[in-house]
Amino acid sequence: MPISATDLILDRAHFGEDFAQDAPRAEQQVLAATQKPVAAATLGATVTGTPAWKQFPTWYQIATADRMIPVAAERAMAARARTVELGTGHAAMVSRPVHTAQLIERAATGR
Numbered sequence: 041m042p043i044s045a046t047d048l049i050l051d052r053a054h055f056g057e058d059f060a061q062d063a064p065r066a067e068q069q070v071l072a073a074t075q076k077p078v079a080a081a082t083l084g085a086t087v088t089g090t091p092a093w094k095q096f097p098t099w100y101q102i103a104t105a106d107r108m109i110p111v112a113a114e115r116a117m118a119a120r121a122r123t124v125e126l127g128t129g130h131a132a133m134v135s136r137p138v139h140t141a142q143l144i145e146r147a148a149t150g151r
Contacts, residue, residue, distance in 0.1 A: 047077035058107050060131035067134050093120050099147040101140060103128045122146075 050059055055075070056068030063071070092098070100118035104111050108130040115123075124143050126132050133140040 046080045048080050049077045050075060059129070060134055061107065061129040062105065063129070063131050063135040067131075071131060071134065097122070097147070097150065099123070099143055101126060101132060101143050103130055103132045106130045 050072070052072040055072035056063070056065065060068045060071055098121040100114070100121040100123045102111065102114045102118055102123055102125040103109075104125055104127050106114060106129055124139070126136055126139055128136050
């Protein structure tokens with residue numbers, strides 16, 4: 041996939057320490073090698089329509105050691121949801137898969 045000047049991608053040399061610092065090194069390397077670019081425009085995009093969190097119960101897993109999204113911003117986004125806080129980095133689904141799966145199970149069962 042070609043990357044344009046308006047796409048964002050994390051530097052592979054720093055990917056592990058910035059995105060998945062608590063994941064095993066082998067997982068960090070796979071994540072770095074398979075990451076997809078993000079269009080820079082999405083960071084400032086205006087969302088239209090009714091957000092799903094207004095229509096359905098929502099859950100949010102806060103990664104308190106996240107280096108991509110400030111924890112205060114995560115807490116603000118999660119204010120409308122049932123939350124779980126983990127002392128993990130951004131890639132909690134890789135470094136703490138059991139906890140992430142438990143959150144998904146709770147959401148699926150409505151608990």
